[in-house]
Amino acid sequence: MPKDGGIGASSKRREDVRFLTGRGRYTDDINLNNQTYAWFLRSEVAHGTINAIDTSAAEAMDGVVKVFTARDFEGVGGVPCGWQVTDRFGNPMKEPKHPVLAEGKVRHVGDPIAVVVAESEAQARDAAEAIAVDITELPAVMDMKAALADGATKVHDDLDDNLCYDWGFVEENREAVDAAIAEAAHVTTLELTNNRLVANPMEPRVAVGDFNPGTEDYTLYTTSQNPHVIRLLMGAFVLGIPEHKLRVIAPDVGGGFGSKIYHYAEEAFVTFASAQVRRPVKWTSTRSEAFISDAHGRDHVTKIELAMDADHNFTALRCDTYANMGAYLSTFAPSIPTWLHGTLLAGNYRTPLIYTNVKAVFTTTTPVDAYRGAGRPEATFQLERVIDKAARELGVDPAELRRKNFIKPEEFPYQTPVAVVYDTGNYHATLDKGLEMAGVDTFEARCAESAANGKLRGLGIAHFIEACGIAPSNLVGQLGARAGLYESATVRVNATGSISVMTGSHSHGQGHETAFPQVVAEMLGIDEGMVEVVHGDTANTPMGMGTYGSRSIAVGGSAMVRATEKIINKAKKIAAHLLEASEADIELADGQFSVAGTDKSVAWGDVTLAAYVPHNYPLEDIEPGLEETAFYDPSNFTYPSGAYICEVEVDPDTGKVEVLGFTAADDFGNVINPMIVEGQVHGGVAQGIGQALLENCAYDENGQLLSGSYMDYTMPRADDLPMFEVDHSCITPCTHNPLGVKGCGEAGAIGSPPAVVNAVIDALHRGGHTHVTHIDMPLTPSRVWAAINGQ
Amino acid sequence: MHNFEFVKPGTVAEAAAALTGEEAQALGGGQTLLPTMKQRLAAPETLVSLNGIAEMKGVCSNDAGEICVGGGTPHAVVSRETASSYPALSKLAGMIGDPAVRNRGTIGGSLANNDPAACYPAGVLGSGATIVTNTREIAADDYFQGMFTTALEEGEILTEVRFPVPEKADWQKFLQPASRFSLVGVFVAKFADGVRVAVTGASEDGVFRWSEAEAALSADFSAGAIAGLSVPADGMISDLHGTGAYRASLVKTLTSRAVSGA
Known part of the structure; x- marks a missing residue:
């Protein structure tokens, strides 16, 4: 018999009801009072030197609030890279600057050159067409082997060549492998290409920046698989905003497939620009833009x-x-x-x-x-x-x-x-x-x-x-990751026994809102409908690393298990007090705490109520409330x-x-x-x-x-x-x-x-x-x- | 999309008058024009919709036994209405795009645009149809003049297409996998006085008749009759989805299948 709930049950995806009936709340559904719209003018050539950008005609057009170019980003950091690879000679990879808006050169079709912020998207787009950009086209650098040849045109003029790194693994095996191949009875050789792909999630990227002049807080709404990572990268490396002044919200997200892991220039732009124009700034990618600007x-x-x-x-x-x-x-x-x-x-x-x-x-x-x-x-x-x-x-x-x-x-x-x-x-x-x-x-x-x-x-x-x-954070740290890769969960048991699980994992199609409650409900022996998952907002979830690399149930789920174990331990203490029994004798099954070997029991809801209405409660031993957080770092x-x-x-x-x-x-x-x-x-x-x-x-x-x-x-x-x-x-x-x-x-x-x-x-x-x-x-x-x- | 004026006349005469305006553009089902405008690659000042003209809609037959399709008739209607009278044409219309496209896109719009990978040009040329406009009649052989180029004059409205019905015919479409236009499409029609073979999607000059195959098939209407023929790759479209040599090969393969399928 298939189970009808808990671990191993094919519970129907509860989130699908809102997705399939048009009731999801995606980033593009978010419209703020007094909002402005950004339109990116992007390079139409693969490679070129920017001689001049004339924005004067655009600035004079109806509805234009401000036109931005790289000049407005002086003193602002570039978009950072989160992983440093060390090459086989022990040197760090080449890490050229990635400016928010192109500085001096454009390096691919779609590289953003200027942005118009206007009262409407149509006005922003009209004005962007009026920006005059004088570019001297340079040869495109396309074939990788040719790009490494002597004298090849350089993508980044400040680097020696087009090589980011030359990595060997396992470097100590190099000669032994060569020898084994030379001695082999048979060697099969294959040359192949793994074709370049575009992720094409159903929902294109969207970002809304909202600076609050009263509190000087920033909020970024964005189509991200990992809002905490965006807060860290953009706050610390690009815009210099400390975490407590920056909130990143990734609401319902319509697919990512990896392409929404990364911190993108458009996110930094709308956040920065909203402080400049003192109004919310919204950008919604067209599908055409997605093809040339999504990784x-x-x-x-x-x-x-x-x-x-x-x-x-x-x-x-x-x-x-x-x-x-x-x-x-x-x-x-x-x-x-x-x-x-x-x-x-x-x-x-x-x-x-x-x-x-x-x-x-x-x-x-x-x-x-x-x-x-x-x-x-x-x-x-x-x-x-x-x-x-x-x-x-x-x-x-x-x-x-x-x-x-x-x-x-x-x-x-x-x-x-x-x-x-x-x-x-x-x-x-x-x-x-x-x-x-x-x-x-x-x-x-x-x-x-x-x-x-x-x-x-x-x-x-x-x-x-x-x-x-x-x-494992310690391992990836040795390998060059500039972040830890643990995950977090807060299990908040409410007074009546319902549960909110705040997770650092992010669901953008994976079904976390259904699967995660199955785990918690199974552990507590309660109905999974009593458990709700909260995710996607740095203001109400613990610092987590997000969802990619098939990590959510293995790492995020494990954090949730650890937090729920803490809940059970504390709840048992409360139950022992209510049942006037020893904590060691308390058993939890089917949502009931019972004293082993007796018919004495107390229900889950009675214990949770006692935690928040601690009239009869072991206040000298434990605190009121029933909320636990765990961080899980896999081994x-x-x-x-x-x-x-x-x-x-x-x-x-x-x-x-x-x-x-x-x-x-x-x-x-x-x-x-x-x-x-x-x-x-x-x-x-x-x-x-x-x-x-x-x-x-x-x-x-x-x-x-x-x-x-x-x-x-x-x-x-x-x-x-x-x-x-x-x-x-x-x-x-x-x-x-x-x-x-x-x-x-x-x-x-x-x-x-x-x-x-x-x-x-x-x-x-x-x-x-x-x-x-x-x-x-x-x-x-x-x-x-x-x-x-x-x- | 830039702003434009929109008019929706009720007669061909009114539409013709509206099209004399500065930067006016006729709008059929909008399956090509509207995406182009959204990308800001076209910016007409006035769109003259032909969708309100009752005399340009529907399928009937005339005394000569021809099937007459109004220029404003959507593909889905053509497919439905010709299912028994001209099955090959019905098949062609029923394989264009998807249901949404087939319910909006019109035969007149497709023929006026003359996309080199569109389906209708092959059906019209392969049938030896007559293009009727508000001012004249044009034989299919004179109408198609290369990629996106036709005999239509500025402001001339394609009001009807008259298809003679062949003894046998078939349409073979090999899909361009992304757009699902014809990577190559071949329309073969056998009439009492000879066979016509029209090819779309393949040539840099747009839809064309494969005259060697027509001659061979007119003498012997069997797939074997063209076994010894080949289509030169010169002048064939070469792009991401297929080389000229590949398209040339498909022309022969699809012609053979159309003969067998007719």
Whole structure:
């Protein structure tokens, strides 16, 4: 019987009622009295020197309150980077200034040059068109390898070149890896591109700055995944506003996928400008602006080599990656191709020696940062593609080659050669489960059916590991993070027994308002409807780090458990007093405190009332009230894993790929709400199939974005996707957090791209097109046709 | 979007008069013009809506047996009304955009704009239809004059399209995955006096007739008849979604499928 509440129940997402009936309150729904509107004038060229900006005509136009340029930001800090990577020679990365508004140069299409603040958005936009900007265009810097060549045009004139860092990991293994590859019985090499993506959350970014001249307090309403992080970065590094004078509110947020983690220039602008004009300032991104100003994702160019002995045991792995940073360093950009990528290269395998070199490169493109999975999809893609290629070269079953090299269930905890220690996992179990669900034993018959229709059917397998539940603060501090990565929760029990949970996690589609109460209700034995989650406002939630990296239930949920444990401890003291019993004898079950071995009990509500009406209360021992806060800092990452199996049909005449089946057999550890988990996997897989087949953020050689709207950027649609087969019954609970959970938000986007590409390559080989060893994503009809036809 | 005047005349004559004004622009279903205006890439001073003109709406047939579609008829209506009388045309209209587009966008708007990837130009050219305006009749072969270019004069209003009904026909559309316009679309129609093959989405010169295929298919209306033909990649559109060589290949593949499907 499925549970009807608490941990493990598929409770319906209570927040969906307001989202689906138009009653959500998003940032753009916030309109303040006497509000003004900002319109950003953005660079139309990728690279250029700003000779002059003439704002005089704009300033004279109807409704214009003030026109801002970089001159207004003298003395104001740049947009900071939150992670400092140290290169393989021990030097810090290059960290060029990222001004709020362009200073002297523009460095990508969309770089903001000036802003008009006016009485209406239309007036602001009209005036922005009247600003005359004299720019001398410079050559665009687009190709990463060319950008590192001697004499290449520099994106940042004050740097020696376009190299942000040259990172090696594990640097001590470098020579041993080279030697192992030289000695190997077989080496499989693959060169590939991990395509640049645009996150495209349904809600574009919005920011409203509100300076209160009376109190000199600032409030920023913003579409953020982590309001406390924005308060810290913007307050401390850009505008110099102390935390107690700055409140950041991220209300309902319509999706983020990573792109709303970062502190953006527009947030700093509206906050700063509201003090300048002494009125609220609102900016709402258009979809066109989102394409050129939201941080992009991925964009790696990689060569990977997998060495094996004569028995097909993996002996070494080497990869060289060029990672595009774009024009400036976005908040977490430097960490993505390094610590969130290099540490995942062991995958599910016992490869003893691993070395990766990453060169991060500045180009005249929109900054690149984390996008659903962030580094881990890139690691998984190259690894699972090269293993598939190796299996084909060796003539062995790709599932068998994986099984042979899997870390065995009895080997956990497992120390990988790339720093991380996997606590638990059972990769054989998930792979077996996935293959069974996908009906692999009857695949050949389906293959024959396709062939009879002139189509090529293929089956692709990928197995992934991810490190999430980010992250142990002491560890990430050593790796260059400029923030801790704990999470917080305050559990406030009200007098009548209802509960408000104030969390530093932030829900922007994940279903926290449903799943978090399930945990608290389970612990207390009360109805989950009595528990409400409060999030997204720095004024009424404890300092927390927000939601990304599949961390909310693993880290935020654990903080909530710790706070609830404190509540239970105190409530037991109160109950013992009310029951005139020893605290040690008090048991809590089904919302009743009882004395062990007796029929004496007191209800949850009586205890909570006593806490706030302490007439009969142990005031000499404990304080009135029932409210506890906990901060939880994990001791390790969590390591979800899973087998993803994709079945495709290729039309060899047109190159069109149709995904006919997709199976995801995941180990997420314990699951709080299976329905929400399933939804997370569906969304992740849809994005992964999008990356594999459809989505491509493409620039031309002049730095113009070719896919700057939905006319050219292909978002996955329902009819691009099959029905998904999803399972998470293979459970090896996490050993180091109290819920035994691992996190599920990014898995789908991590595991699916290689499964899809492996399936297409399989289909082509079955159709006799054995010369095709790889096609770069997205596998559009045009690219697949070209590969088949050797073009 | 910049400010503009909006007029909605009730007759073709009134619309023609309104279009003589300075910077006046006819508005059909607005599926191209309105997004362009929102992006501030077009800023007409007066929009003359053709949506209030009853004489430009609907589908009927004439004494010559032609299907007559009013210029202001939305795609959804064309698709519905021609389902039994001209199934290939119905199929074409029913595959344009999504339901919202098909209920707003009009045949006249599509043909006046002549987007190189639009569907209707292939159906009209492939059918050898006649374009009727407020001043004259124009044969399809004379009407399409390259990307976004037609025989329409300034202020001339496309009031009707007359389709002769072929013995057999089919429409094959290969989607540009993002916009879902035709990456390539081929309309094949077999008439008593020959076969017409019209191709959209592929050429830098807009919709065109593939005359070699027409000759081969007029002699032998089977997919095998064009097996030995190929379309040169020169002059084909090359972009993010496909090279000229790819589009050229699709022309042949889709023509073959249209012949089989007719």
